[in-house]
Amino acid sequence: MAEGDKQQKRFTAWKRCAIVLLMLLVIIPSSISVILMFQMTGLRKDVRELQNEVRIWNGSSEQEAYTENMQLGEISEAEATADVVALENKLVWDDMEQNAQKWSSSSGIRRxxxxxxxxPSSNTDKILDILDEYGVKATFFVCGNERYMEEYQRIVEEGHTLGMHSYSHKFREIYQSTDAFVEDMNRLRDYLYEVTGVESKIVRFPGGSSNTICENDIMQDLIAYFAQEEIPYYDWNVSCGDAASSYISAERIAKNVLDNVWKYDSVIVLLHDASNKDTTVEALPMIIEKILESEDTVLLPITEDTTPIQHVQAN
Ligand SMILES: [Zn+2]
Structure with missing residues:
Protein backbone atom coordinates (compact mmCIF):
# COMPACT_ATOMS: atom_id res chain seq x y z
CA MET A 1 0.00 0.00 0.00
CA ALA A 2 2.79 2.42 1.05
CA GLU A 3 4.83 1.29 -1.96
CA GLY A 4 1.82 1.98 -4.23
CA ASP A 5 1.44 5.47 -2.72
CA LYS A 6 5.07 6.26 -3.39
CA GLN A 7 4.76 5.11 -6.96
CA GLN A 8 1.64 7.21 -7.40
CA LYS A 9 3.46 10.30 -6.00
CA ARG A 10 6.50 9.70 -8.21
CA PHE A 11 4.23 9.36 -11.20
CA THR A 12 2.44 12.63 -10.34
CA ALA A 13 5.79 14.41 -9.93
CA TRP A 14 6.96 13.16 -13.32
CA LYS A 15 3.67 14.23 -14.86
CA ARG A 16 4.10 17.74 -13.46
CA CYS A 17 7.65 17.89 -14.73
CA ALA A 18 6.51 16.79 -18.17
CA ILE A 19 3.74 19.40 -18.25
CA VAL A 20 6.09 22.19 -17.14
CA LEU A 21 8.66 21.09 -19.72
CA LEU A 22 6.03 21.00 -22.44
CA MET A 23 4.80 24.47 -21.50
CA LEU A 24 8.35 25.81 -21.58
CA LEU A 25 8.84 24.22 -24.99
CA VAL A 26 5.79 26.10 -26.26
CA ILE A 27 6.24 29.41 -24.42
CA ILE A 28 9.94 30.02 -25.07
CA PRO A 29 9.87 29.61 -28.87
CA SER A 30 6.66 31.64 -29.21
CA SER A 31 8.07 34.51 -27.12
CA ILE A 32 11.23 34.47 -29.21
CA SER A 33 9.18 34.55 -32.42
CA VAL A 34 7.18 37.53 -31.21
CA ILE A 35 10.36 39.43 -30.24
CA LEU A 36 11.99 38.62 -33.58
CA MET A 37 8.90 39.66 -35.46
CA PHE A 38 8.99 43.12 -33.85
CA GLN A 39 12.69 43.46 -34.55
CA MET A 40 12.17 42.48 -38.17
CA THR A 41 9.47 45.11 -38.68
CA GLY A 42 11.83 47.76 -37.27
CA LEU A 43 14.69 46.61 -39.46
CA ARG A 44 12.56 46.58 -42.59
CA LYS A 45 11.60 50.18 -41.91
CA ASP A 46 15.26 51.13 -41.43
CA VAL A 47 16.25 49.39 -44.65
CA ARG A 48 13.52 51.20 -46.56
CA GLU A 49 14.65 54.57 -45.20
CA LEU A 50 18.25 53.80 -46.11
CA GLN A 51 17.25 52.65 -49.61
CA ASN A 52 15.41 55.92 -50.16
CA GLU A 53 18.42 57.91 -49.06
CA VAL A 54 20.77 55.95 -51.28
CA ARG A 55 18.43 56.43 -54.19
CA ILE A 56 18.34 60.20 -53.72
CA TRP A 57 22.09 60.33 -53.28
CA ASN A 58 22.45 58.42 -56.55
CA GLY A 59 20.44 61.09 -58.27
CA SER A 60 17.22 59.23 -58.97
CA SER A 61 13.96 60.90 -58.20
CA GLU A 62 11.77 61.10 -55.17
CA GLN A 63 9.04 59.95 -57.49
CA GLU A 64 10.52 56.46 -57.41
CA ALA A 65 10.77 56.50 -53.65
CA TYR A 66 7.15 57.49 -53.43
CA THR A 67 6.02 54.95 -55.98
CA GLU A 68 7.81 52.24 -54.10
CA ASN A 69 6.35 53.29 -50.78
CA MET A 70 2.96 53.37 -52.42
CA GLN A 71 3.38 49.83 -53.68
CA LEU A 72 4.38 48.82 -50.18
CA GLY A 73 1.10 50.33 -49.02
CA GLU A 74 2.86 53.02 -47.01
CA ILE A 75 1.05 55.90 -48.68
CA SER A 76 -2.01 56.25 -50.86
CA GLU A 77 -1.89 56.71 -54.60
CA ALA A 78 -3.14 60.27 -54.19
CA GLU A 79 -0.17 61.10 -52.01
CA ALA A 80 2.19 59.32 -54.37
CA THR A 81 1.14 61.43 -57.32
CA ALA A 82 0.58 64.56 -55.29
CA ASP A 83 3.76 64.75 -53.40
CA VAL A 84 6.73 64.15 -55.53
CA VAL A 85 9.84 64.50 -57.36
CA ALA A 86 13.34 64.92 -58.02
CA LEU A 87 15.86 67.56 -57.50
CA GLU A 88 17.95 66.57 -54.59
CA ASN A 89 20.13 64.91 -57.15
CA LYS A 90 23.83 65.18 -56.84
CA LEU A 91 24.12 67.49 -59.81
CA VAL A 92 21.98 70.12 -58.14
CA TRP A 93 23.94 69.84 -54.91
CA ASP A 94 27.24 70.21 -56.74
CA ASP A 95 25.87 73.35 -58.35
CA MET A 96 24.85 74.58 -54.94
CA GLU A 97 28.39 74.35 -53.61
CA GLN A 98 29.53 76.44 -56.58
CA ASN A 99 26.66 78.84 -56.04
CA ALA A 100 27.43 79.37 -52.37
CA GLN A 101 29.48 82.43 -53.28
CA LYS A 102 26.71 83.86 -55.42
CA TRP A 103 24.17 83.45 -52.64
CA SER A 104 26.33 85.28 -50.18
CA SER A 105 25.56 88.83 -49.22
CA SER A 106 28.01 91.35 -47.88
CA SER A 107 25.72 92.56 -45.11
CA GLY A 108 27.03 90.00 -42.63
CA ILE A 109 23.47 89.08 -41.68
CA ARG A 110 22.32 85.62 -42.67
CA ARG A 111 18.72 85.53 -43.91
CA PRO A 120 -2.71 73.40 -46.56
CA SER A 121 -3.15 70.15 -44.68
CA SER A 122 -4.25 68.84 -41.31
CA ASN A 123 -0.83 70.01 -40.06
CA THR A 124 -1.09 73.66 -41.19
CA ASP A 125 -2.65 74.88 -37.95
CA LYS A 126 0.05 73.17 -35.90
CA ILE A 127 2.77 74.76 -38.04
CA LEU A 128 1.11 78.18 -37.73
CA ASP A 129 0.81 77.77 -33.95
CA ILE A 130 4.54 77.02 -33.65
CA LEU A 131 5.52 79.96 -35.90
CA ASP A 132 3.25 82.19 -33.82
CA GLU A 133 4.77 80.94 -30.58
CA TYR A 134 8.25 82.00 -31.73
CA GLY A 135 7.06 85.15 -33.53
CA VAL A 136 8.49 83.86 -36.82
CA LYS A 137 7.12 84.53 -40.33
CA ALA A 138 7.45 81.95 -43.09
CA THR A 139 6.34 81.20 -46.63
CA PHE A 140 3.69 78.69 -47.74
CA PHE A 141 3.71 77.47 -51.34
CA VAL A 142 0.19 76.12 -51.42
CA CYS A 143 -2.00 73.93 -53.62
CA GLY A 144 -5.76 74.07 -54.13
CA ASN A 145 -7.73 72.30 -51.41
CA GLU A 146 -11.23 73.42 -50.57
CA ARG A 147 -11.19 71.58 -47.26
CA TYR A 148 -8.77 74.11 -45.76
CA MET A 149 -10.23 77.53 -46.55
CA GLU A 150 -9.62 78.82 -43.03
CA GLU A 151 -5.98 77.78 -43.15
CA TYR A 152 -5.33 79.93 -46.27
CA GLN A 153 -6.89 82.85 -44.43
CA ARG A 154 -4.86 82.20 -41.30
CA ILE A 155 -1.61 82.13 -43.32
CA VAL A 156 -2.40 85.59 -44.71
CA GLU A 157 -3.84 87.10 -41.51
CA GLU A 158 -0.81 86.05 -39.47
CA GLY A 159 1.60 87.79 -41.82
CA HIS A 160 3.10 84.84 -43.68
CA THR A 161 3.65 84.85 -47.42
CA LEU A 162 1.21 82.95 -49.59
CA GLY A 163 3.03 81.49 -52.59
CA MET A 164 1.66 79.40 -55.44
CA HIS A 165 2.67 75.78 -55.97
CA SER A 166 -0.02 74.62 -58.49
CA TYR A 167 -3.68 73.80 -57.95
CA SER A 168 -3.56 70.05 -58.55
CA HIS A 169 0.11 69.16 -57.97
CA LYS A 170 -0.35 66.35 -60.50
CA PHE A 171 3.00 66.30 -62.26
CA ARG A 172 1.92 64.24 -65.27
CA GLU A 173 -0.92 66.67 -66.01
CA ILE A 174 0.57 70.07 -65.26
CA TYR A 175 3.91 69.46 -66.94
CA GLN A 176 2.30 68.08 -70.12
CA SER A 177 2.45 71.48 -71.78
CA THR A 178 3.02 75.15 -71.00
CA ASP A 179 -0.70 75.81 -71.46
CA ALA A 180 -1.67 73.05 -69.03
CA PHE A 181 0.64 74.50 -66.39
CA VAL A 182 -0.49 78.08 -66.88
CA GLU A 183 -4.14 77.05 -66.75
CA ASP A 184 -3.59 75.18 -63.49
CA MET A 185 -1.67 78.12 -61.98
CA ASN A 186 -4.32 80.64 -63.03
CA ARG A 187 -6.93 78.48 -61.36
CA LEU A 188 -4.88 78.55 -58.14
CA ARG A 189 -4.21 82.30 -58.39
CA ASP A 190 -7.94 83.04 -58.81
CA TYR A 191 -8.88 80.63 -56.04
CA LEU A 192 -6.41 82.15 -53.55
CA TYR A 193 -7.65 85.64 -54.40
CA GLU A 194 -11.25 84.55 -53.87
CA VAL A 195 -10.50 82.94 -50.49
CA THR A 196 -8.00 85.45 -49.04
CA GLY A 197 -8.32 88.66 -51.07
CA VAL A 198 -4.58 88.42 -51.70
CA GLU A 199 -3.02 88.05 -55.11
CA SER A 200 -0.06 85.72 -54.77
CA LYS A 201 3.07 87.15 -56.39
CA ILE A 202 5.56 84.30 -56.05
CA VAL A 203 5.70 80.73 -57.25
CA ARG A 204 7.50 77.46 -56.62
CA PHE A 205 7.33 74.82 -59.33
CA PRO A 206 6.19 71.43 -58.02
CA GLY A 207 9.41 69.43 -57.68
CA GLY A 208 11.38 72.66 -58.16
CA SER A 209 12.57 74.07 -61.49
CA SER A 210 15.01 71.14 -61.69
CA ASN A 211 12.36 68.41 -61.46
CA THR A 212 12.85 65.43 -63.74
CA ILE A 213 9.27 65.26 -65.04
CA CYS A 214 9.01 68.57 -66.88
CA GLU A 215 10.81 68.65 -70.23
CA ASN A 216 13.49 71.30 -70.58
CA ASP A 217 11.81 73.35 -73.30
CA ILE A 218 8.53 73.44 -71.36
CA MET A 219 10.40 74.58 -68.25
CA GLN A 220 12.12 77.28 -70.29
CA ASP A 221 8.72 78.41 -71.61
CA LEU A 222 7.35 78.51 -68.07
CA ILE A 223 10.33 80.49 -66.82
CA ALA A 224 9.75 83.00 -69.64
CA TYR A 225 6.04 83.13 -68.86
CA PHE A 226 6.53 83.93 -65.17
CA ALA A 227 9.24 86.49 -66.00
CA GLN A 228 6.77 88.28 -68.22
CA GLU A 229 4.12 88.10 -65.47
CA GLU A 230 6.71 89.46 -63.02
CA ILE A 231 6.18 86.51 -60.73
CA PRO A 232 9.56 85.22 -59.50
CA TYR A 233 10.02 81.50 -58.86
CA TYR A 234 11.88 80.22 -55.85
CA ASP A 235 13.74 76.94 -55.39
CA TRP A 236 15.83 76.20 -52.29
CA ASN A 237 19.41 75.59 -51.21
CA VAL A 238 18.70 73.61 -48.04
CA SER A 239 16.28 70.70 -47.93
CA CYS A 240 15.06 69.14 -44.71
CA GLY A 241 14.68 65.84 -46.56
CA ASP A 242 11.10 65.24 -45.46
CA ALA A 243 9.96 64.37 -48.99
CA ALA A 244 12.52 61.61 -49.28
CA SER A 245 10.60 58.81 -47.64
CA SER A 246 7.36 58.16 -45.87
CA TYR A 247 9.12 58.21 -42.52
CA ILE A 248 12.02 60.34 -41.38
CA SER A 249 12.59 61.19 -37.74
CA ALA A 250 12.18 64.73 -36.39
CA GLU A 251 15.80 64.67 -35.20
CA ARG A 252 17.00 63.78 -38.68
CA ILE A 253 14.91 66.55 -40.27
CA ALA A 254 16.29 69.10 -37.82
CA LYS A 255 19.85 67.85 -38.42
CA ASN A 256 19.45 68.07 -42.22
CA VAL A 257 18.55 71.74 -41.84
CA LEU A 258 20.90 72.70 -39.03
CA ASP A 259 23.96 71.04 -40.59
CA ASN A 260 23.54 73.12 -43.77
CA VAL A 261 21.89 76.37 -42.86
CA TRP A 262 25.22 78.04 -41.94
CA LYS A 263 26.76 77.44 -45.38
CA TYR A 264 25.08 80.40 -47.08
CA ASP A 265 24.15 83.96 -46.23
CA SER A 266 20.80 83.62 -47.95
CA VAL A 267 19.09 80.34 -47.20
CA ILE A 268 15.80 79.04 -48.53
CA VAL A 269 14.80 75.93 -46.59
CA LEU A 270 12.46 73.37 -48.16
CA LEU A 271 9.97 71.78 -45.77
CA HIS A 272 6.58 70.17 -46.38
CA ASP A 273 3.15 70.90 -44.97
CA ALA A 274 1.35 67.58 -45.46
CA SER A 275 -0.91 65.45 -43.30
CA ASN A 276 1.55 62.52 -43.28
CA LYS A 277 4.52 64.68 -42.29
CA ASP A 278 4.07 64.94 -38.52
CA THR A 279 7.80 64.71 -37.88
CA THR A 280 8.36 67.94 -39.84
CA VAL A 281 6.03 69.68 -37.38
CA GLU A 282 7.86 68.00 -34.52
CA ALA A 283 11.25 69.18 -35.85
CA LEU A 284 10.16 72.79 -36.33
CA PRO A 285 10.77 74.08 -32.76
CA MET A 286 14.29 72.56 -32.75
CA ILE A 287 15.08 74.25 -36.07
CA ILE A 288 13.66 77.65 -35.10
CA GLU A 289 15.29 77.70 -31.66
CA LYS A 290 18.78 76.94 -33.01
CA ILE A 291 18.46 79.55 -35.76
CA LEU A 292 17.15 82.20 -33.38
CA GLU A 293 20.07 81.49 -31.03
CA SER A 294 22.48 82.69 -33.70
CA GLU A 295 22.89 86.44 -33.37
CA ASP A 296 23.74 87.18 -37.00
CA THR A 297 20.83 85.20 -38.45
CA VAL A 298 17.26 86.31 -39.09
CA LEU A 299 14.17 84.33 -40.10
CA LEU A 300 12.10 86.06 -42.76
CA PRO A 301 9.16 85.43 -45.08
CA ILE A 302 9.93 85.56 -48.81
CA THR A 303 8.63 88.65 -50.57
CA GLU A 304 8.71 89.60 -54.26
CA ASP A 305 11.92 91.48 -53.46
CA THR A 306 13.74 88.47 -52.02
CA THR A 307 16.60 87.43 -54.30
CA PRO A 308 15.50 84.09 -55.71
CA ILE A 309 17.44 80.86 -55.48
CA GLN A 310 16.88 79.01 -58.72
CA HIS A 311 18.14 75.58 -59.76
CA VAL A 312 17.35 76.16 -63.44
CA GLN A 313 17.58 79.57 -65.05
CA ALA A 314 16.45 81.08 -68.34
CA ASN A 315 18.66 80.07 -71.26
ZN1 LIG B 1 5.23 69.95 -53.88
Missing part, protein backbone atom coordinates in the same frame (compact mmCIF):
# COMPACT_ATOMS: atom_id res chain seq x y z
CA UNK A 112 16.87 82.24 -43.57
CA UNK A 113 13.52 81.68 -45.26
CA UNK A 114 11.49 78.71 -44.07
CA UNK A 115 9.21 77.51 -46.86
CA UNK A 116 6.42 74.94 -46.62
CA UNK A 117 5.24 73.17 -49.79
CA UNK A 118 2.06 71.23 -50.63
CA UNK A 119 -0.31 72.61 -47.94
Missing amino acids: VYLTFDDG
